[in-house]
Amino acid sequence: DVKVTQSSRYLVKRTGEKVFLECVQDMDHENMFWYRQDPGLGLRLIYFSYDVKMKEKGDIPEGYSVSREKKERFSLILESASTNQTSMYLCASSLGWEISPGAKNIQYFGAGTRLSVL
């Protein structure tokens, strides 16, 4: 079974703190994603990575950065946490890009990290 592990289930931080959210996948997947999930807004893509040290901005990258030094690990960084970054953060991974549909590109999600910024 694919396993995507997020380091913390719940996190409470103060405004202005630097926050690291860690995600590890154990299936040698090429691609990794960070989303945030908010009531009424659904899942929104923050950043994604299709290879080690490669990253692409998603729909809402402002206030966030990412790091992918190793294939299995994708970190989301909040440089200076703000209250509007209070949210559920979800990490996902997929095997790789493919033009035709197939299991290769299914995104597998972690359990999520609920972050509160006070």
Added chain:
Amino acid sequence: QKEVEQDPGPLSVPEGAIVSLNCTYSNSAFQYFMWYRQYSRKGPELLMYTYSSGNKEDGRFTAQVDKSSKYISLFIRDSQPSDSATYLCAMSNTGFQKLVFGTGTRLLVSP
């Protein structure tokens, strides 16, 4: 206007009922359509995916895509209390590179 619209519910049904969950979308370039199920305090898990128009069946679940109407549906037959969850539709226009999600419909199946 959102690219993908989904009624948030909650949708309450008795056990054994047939459930219909729906999404509409505006981007005619979407070709890949997915349904994810998310239990409380868990991450989403893929239920079904389809390419272009048509139906796909997997056990009690049927996914239907009508590209002419920009409308997708998920049907659940013989619904069970264990089906109580939030159902998210998602879609993409280039494989699974980037997914656009609906906001999710919360389903409650009572015994």
